[in-house]
Amino acid sequence: MKRRFVLAALPAMLFTLTAAGKPRKPAPRPAPPPAPLGDVVRIEIVTELGTxxxxxxxxxxxxxxxxxVRYIDSRRYDGTTFYRAMKLDWGEQPNGLIQMGIRDAAKLFPPIAHEPTSQTGIKHKAGTLSLARNAPGTGRADFSILMSDLESYDADPASDNPELRAGYAAFGQVVSGMDVARKIFEAPRSATEGVGLMKGQMLGPPIKVLRIRRLPAQPLPPVG
Structure with missing residues (x-):
């Protein structure tokens, strides 16, 4: 049966070669779907100063x-920069944050709903990743890495001030590379770049982000 099937298939294949003049190229394989997200997603931010x-x-x-992760998987963070270092002169040093993101508006996805710390339980500690925004619900791609604890960024539901009541959306934590974050924090700043509160906080030149990628899921630690 197999021999008859093979011989019967040959004329059809020869007809295809003759009619088209050349073999048909196989259809391109679709890209594999992105890996599903677990409870924790580990990422790697590769900058010109380290990872x-x-x-x-x-x-x-x-x-x-x-x-x-949508920005990461679509490679829209690749080639962007850490462009800001906010330094606070009070408290234990280093005190403040570094901020990175996408400066090309054409690469931005729509804004997302605000997730306050009163809802997530993620506090703004040293090494916390927090989404940048103007008003709540305007956050897109830019985010900060905190160099110190900043409790004022946590949501305060009892506050009469809408900004303090909303706080910022913390969503992650650095597990290695705070020494690299410190190098970015200490990089030279421009005396003229920036508008309003950001004037004097803009890095000059910005620190390049070569790429950001998801890493394989980490195994759970042994019990006991």
Whole structure:
């Protein structure tokens, strides 16, 4: 049966070669679907000064993490920059944050819903990743890495001030590479770049982000 099938198929194949003049190219294989997101998504931020590894807390901040991973998987962070270092002169040093993101508006996805810390339980500690925004619900691609604890960025539901009540959306934590974050924090700043509160906080030149990628899921530690 197999021999008859093979011989019967040959004339059809020869007809295809003759009619088209050349063999047909196989259809391109579709790209594999992105890996599903677990409770924690580990990422690698490769900059020109070194690599920062962070965990994104998908279970606690699903909207924010899915948004950031969408930018990562579409390679839209590749070639961007850390462009800001906010330095606070009070408290234990280093005190402040570094901020990176996409400066090309054509590469931005729509804004996402705000996930306050009162909802997620993720506090703004040293090494925390937090989504940048103007008003709540305007966050897109830009995010900060905190160099110190900044409790004022946590949501305060009892506040009469809408900004303090909303706080910022923390969504991850650096697990290695804070030394690289410190190098970015200490990079030269421009005396003229920036508008309003950001004037004097803009890095000059910005620090290049070569790429950001998801890393394989980490095995759970042994019990006991």
């Amino acid at each position: 920062i590894t962070a965990d994104l807390f998908h279970k606690q901040a699903p909207i924010t993490v899915r948004n950031v």
